[in-house]
Amino acid sequence: MSPRFESWGRLGGPAQTGIALAGWRTAAGSVLPYGNGRSYGDSCFNSAGALVDMRGRNRILGLDPETGVIRCEPGVMLWQIAEAAAPYGLFLPVTPGTRFVTIAGAVANDVHGKNHHRRGTLGRHVASLRLERSDRATTDCSPTDNAALFSATIGGMGLTGIITEVALTLMRVPSLAIRQVSHRFERLDDYFELSDAHDDDHEYSVAWIDQLARGDRFGRGVLMLGDHASEGGLDATPARPLGTVPFTPPLSALNRLTLTAFNALYYGRAPMGRSEATVRWDSYFYPLDRVIGWNRLYGPRGLMQHQSVVPERGGREAVRELLSCAARHGQGSFLTVLKRFGDVPSPGLLSFPRAGYTLTLDFPHAGPRTLALMAELDAITVAAGGAVNPYKDARMSPATFAASFPNWRTLEAQRDPKILSDFWRRTALQLGAERPLAEAAE
Numbered sequence: 001m002s003p004r005f006e007s008w009g010r011l012g013g014p015a016q017t018g019i020a021l022a023g024w025r026t027a028a029g030s031v032l033p034y035g036n037g038r039s040y041g042d043s044c045f046n047s048a049g050a051l052v053d054m055r056g057r058n059r060i061l062g063l064d065p066e067t068g069v070i071r072c073e074p075g076v077m078l079w080q081i082a083e084a085a086a087p088y089g090l091f092l093p094v095t096p097g098t099r100f101v102t103i104a105g106a107v108a109n110d111v112h113g114k115n116h117h118r119r120g121t122l123g124r125h126v127a128s129l130r131l132e133r134s135d136r137a138t139t140d141c142s143p144t145d146n147a148a149l150f151s152a153t154i155g156g157m158g159l160t161g162i163i164t165e166v167a168l169t170l171m172r173v174p175s176l177a178i179r180q181v182s183h184r185f186e187r188l189d190d191y192f193e194l195s196d197a198h199d200d201d202h203e204y205s206v207a208w209i210d211q212l213a214r215g216d217r218f219g220r221g222v223l224m225l226g227d228h229a230s231e232g233g234l235d236a237t238p239a240r241p242l243g244t245v246p247f248t249p250p251l252s253a254l255n256r257l258t259l260t261a262f263n264a265l266y267y268g269r270a271p272m273g274r275s276e277a278t279v280r281w282d283s284y285f286y287p288l289d290r291v292i293g294w295n296r297l298y299g300p301r302g303l304m305q306h307q308s309v310v311p312e313r314g315g316r317e318a319v320r321e322l323l324s325c326a327a328r329h330g331q332g333s334f335l336t337v338l339k340r341f342g343d344v345p346s347p348g349l350l351s352f353p354r355a356g357y358t359l360t361l362d363f364p365h366a367g368p369r370t371l372a373l374m375a376e377l378d379a380i381t382v383a384a385g386g387a388v389n390p391y392k393d394a395r396m397s398p399a400t401f402a403a404s405f406p407n408w409r410t411l412e413a414q415r416d417p418k419i420l421s422d423f424w425r426r427t428a429l430q431l432g433a434e435r436p437l438a439e440a441a442e
Contacts, residue, residue, distance in 0.1 A: 005051055008295055009040040010248075010302035011365060011394050013422075014047040024052045024162065025134050030420040033158045035075065035105030038098060040305045041394030042422035043109075043157050049420060052162060054104060060084050061165065068170040069127055074104030074163045079238065081168070082176075086236035090170040091228070091281075094122040099238070099286050104163040109391040110155030110348040114204035114226065114285070117342030119171070121353055123154035124346060130165035134418040138164070143347060152414035155348030157391065159415045159424060176281040177232025178204070181225040184270040188219025188323070192316050195223065195340050203227045204284070210263040211323060211336040211361065212256070219323060221338070222270045229278050238282045238289070245293040252299030252364035259332040288335075298334075301365035304394065306377045309341060310386035311356040318384035319359050322377055326361055329373040333361040349414075350405050352389045360392075371395060390423060401427035 005016035016034075024031050030049035037044055045051075058075035065088040070081060079099040082092055096111040110123040119125070128142040131153060139161070141150035153160045181202065183194050191207050199205045204226035213220045288294050295303055310318040319338065326333060336359070343355040361377070363370055378400045381388055387404035388396050402408060408428050415424075 005034060005045070005053075006037050007041060007044050007394075008038050009304060009394060010295055010298070011041065011304070012302065013042065013045060016045060016047065017050045018053045019050045021052055021054065021057065021162065021164075024050075024132075025418070030418060032419055032421050033074070033104065033108075033162045035102035035108075036077065036100055038101050038105065039109065039391045040303065041392065042426075043391045043393070045422040046420060047422055048425070054102065054162075057164070058102075063088070065090070068172065069167055070170055071165060071167045072103045073165060074102060076103045077101065078103065078106065079236075081170075083236040085170050086176060086234045089172055089174070089234060091173045091176065093119055093125040093169065093171040095285055097286060098289055099282070100289065103166050103168065104158075107154060107163060107166055108156060108158045110346055110351040110353075112341070112353045114206045114339065116344065116353055117199050117205065117340055118203055118344075120342070120344030121155075121346040121348065121351055122168075123348045123351060124344065125169045125171075126154060126347075127167040127169050129153055129163055129167075131161040132164055133161040133416045135416065149414060151347050151349045152411050154346065155351040156411055156414070157350070157421060157423065159411065159419050159421065161416045161419070173228040174230050175228055175232035176234055176236060177229040178226040178279050178281055178284040179229040180277050180279050180284060182270055182275045182277070183223040183225075184221075184267070184272055184275075185223060186220050187217065188320060189316075191219065191221060191223060191338060198223070198225055199340055201225075205339060207338045208266065209323070209336040209338050210267055211326060211333040212260055212263055214327070219320070220267060221336075222267065224284070226284055232278060236281075238286075239280060241292050242290045243292070245291065245296040248296045248300055250300065252301075253297045254299075254332070254334045254364055256332055259334060262334070298364040301367070303362055304365045304370055304374060305360065305362040305392045306374055307352075307358060307360040307389035307392045308377065308381040308386050309352065309354055309356050309358040309389075310381060310384040311354075312340075314384055315357040318380060318386065319357050321380050322359055322361070325376050325380060326363075326373065329369065329376070331363050331366065331370065331373055333363055335362055336360065349407060350390075350411050352387060352391075354387065356386065390427075393423070396427065398427045398430040402431055
């Protein structure tokens with residue numbers, strides 16, 4: 001049975017052709033490395049060429065408990081790193097909202113987590129990379145060796161070469177359990193006040209927002225702060241799944257009725273005001289991982305997610321306008337997440353996070369009206385001086401991309417001439433001439 005290549009948004013598109021790592025340099029046309037397909041849009045697709053399937057390259061090559069540095073092949077999943085590191089009191093320094101991400105994919109997208117205000121992006125903790133390119137010998141790069149290529153690869157969406165090894169510096173923790181401090185708030189302004197008052201005192205911070213709330217309750221939600229508990233053990237075995245979505249329903253199961261009920265339940269189960277509890281690590285970081293195939297709930301057209309970041313100056317007004325925009329369009333976001341990015345710089349050339357507020361909204365794809373909503377969200381973001389996340393995207397315009405990442409040309413200059421993605425074709429290459437693939441042989 002041939003391997004499947006999908007993006008997490010399940011937005012469809014042409015079938016993808018897969019090839020093995022050994023033959024990528026001699027393959028006809030362009031190629032793109034493929035991890036576990038957890039990007040939401042088309043940054044993990046190369047419909048005009050082939051995908052280099054990296055999932056079989058999944059060995060942990062070494063772990064030094066003294067330095068906390070772990071060396072991995074590119075297809076190692078984040079859960080494998082957590083499992084290997086836990087007995088030594090070590091944990092991922094940064095983790096996104098799913099553990100089913102390959103380490104090379106996490107590097108290529110320079111992922112962020114709930115502790116960006118403390119530790120920045122994952123790229124800050126990458127000690128070194130080994131990179132195969134079509135136009136030169138295998139290259140080792142780090143912040144000090146081949147630094148320009150290293151910077152372009154962090155957040156470079158797999159375009160600068162094929163990562164074959166990653167060395168990552170882990171974080172020391174007393175336990176994997178999380179001491180969670182929750183604040184239920186009644187309106188959006190309360191979130192900003194709570195974040196200002198408490199974020200800096202905690203390792204982790206993230207807020208869930210009831211995007212459907214209106215009037216005096218507009219922007220209500222729950223701020224969930226967290227720190228590794230002093231006690232709780234170092235067992236990285238995840239909790240058993242709560243269930244599986246075995247098939248895609250003919251219509252999205254996430255409509256206004258079901259979302260209203262879910263939001264009321266989620267908000268209502270949080271105690272009023274401030275509360276504390278010790279929770280499992282995987283429940284805090286990866287709550288949706290416990291429902292296998294949850295992305296199928298969005299229906300046959302798939303899931304469109306919009307993640308933006310806006311500067312702190314004017315950011316509160318921009319977040320309010322983004323939420324209001326979704327309300328005006330009459331579309332409900334199932335999972336609405338708001339958090340503050342700190343000013344910890346990333347080494348990545350095209351890293352998405354920057355100081356300010358980041359808002360994530362996701363919607364069942366309802367055709368033209370969803371595309372119109374997304375375009376308006378883009379316009380609000382760009383007008384505020386912000387950026388749209390490329391690895392959550394499947395439709396941003398070249399102009400939005402250029403406004404979000406004005407130094408994209410520097411990445412294009414470092415791009416391996418044989419590597420391309422559908423995302424790069426429809427954004428960057430519409431802004432500038434494509435370099436011929438024949439350069440790869442020079």
